[in-house]
Amino acid sequence: MKITIENNEAKFLFRIADTSLILGQRLAELCSKGPFLEEDIALSNCSLDLFGRAEELYKIIASIEGNKFTPDDYVFRRNEREYYNIKLVEQPNEDFAWTMARQFMHDVWAKEVFTQLLSSKNQQLVGLSEKVLKEIEYSLIHSRDWLYRLGLGTEESNSRTQAAFDHLLKYVEEIFNFDELDKTYLTNVENIEKVWQDEINRVLSEINVERKEIQPLTMRDFRDGFHSEHIGHLLSIMQYLPRAYPEAKWS
Amino acid sequence: MVVIDIHKEHQEIWNYLSEVPDPEIPIINLVELGVIRNVEKQNESLIITITPTYTGCPAKKLFEDLIREKLIEKGFEDITINTVLSPAWNTDWLSEATKAKMMAEGISPPTDDNKVVICPKCKSENTKRLSQFGSTPCQSFHSCNDCLEPFNYFKCHR
Structure with missing residues (x-):
């Protein structure tokens, strides 16, 4: 059965759920490949938080939609154009500075989004938001700490951090092109951009990384399921097993 | 601070659940960890309400399996396990x-x-x-x- 989305709230929540999932998958790619053992564990822990967050959101989506789809159905049975994550989080790990810059940019966004969802009319969503805000705060400490260490570290770590922001900032503009759905389910969309810009600018100025005028990439909106080229590769790895062996079960 | 809302009438079931160790930190059990929030009995069926420690805790699914296993071992057959996220688990x-x-x-x-x-x-x-x-x-x-x-x-x- 093809997965369709009927309800506006579900459509909106897919954006947040898919963003959590795809970033979780990016971090999971680093499991056993972290720069050192403690960081490997840290990245895997953050990945688990993101997967858990996505899973709970998919459950809420299924209950809004009143269908029988499980989180696994949503994760493994949708194609690129049926994913609605922000393009920032599908960008590859490239190097550790990219990973941390991407994480920090995401965490600042996620914190404000879930803070606004505390006022949702959907009580399941309010309960989840209360819970995940604690986890986001912890992840934010981690990603922000790393940016200080990298930005204020050596010439090499600073230049890589600069390169990471120069690249990743190209993908940010679409996040703030809010549509009617965002405006319906979030309480103050303008504040999401304001909080985000202020915090990014504050941290960059403190870590000697320049916020350059970046020409955003002209790609169509993630809200319509448009992506950079990376999502297909990511999904093909993530979905391979359940698509090839639909009957496979953990035993 | 109220640690756990233990319903006296289901003390026996709470005791069984206290025999289920946390799979990752086996020295403490699921009742002590605070993940078991409620026990209800409707005729022969048992409804256990749990809350995860962290949304992404990999032991989440295992909690359910271990609880079910323990209660089956104690002779229960009709067991429902519900998960709630609110109030959020805390230490x-x-x-x-x-x-x-x-x-x-x-x-x-x-x-x-x-x-x-x-x-x-x-x-x-x-x-x-x-x-x-x-x-x-x-x-x-x-x-x-x-x-x-x-x-x-x-x-x-x-």
């Missing part, structure tokens, strides 16, 4: 007795807002954090500056 639900048990087993228990982390071996407060993330989502990794013991600290989460 204030751990009793002093549970914290003492952790300490005795070498896991430093949570303290107020992580201000003081005590070495479980020599009880020194002169310790340092090696990593914000430990071997499970609920722990961070530390070492003692006095006796050099490396240890896990169960993070204060509230």
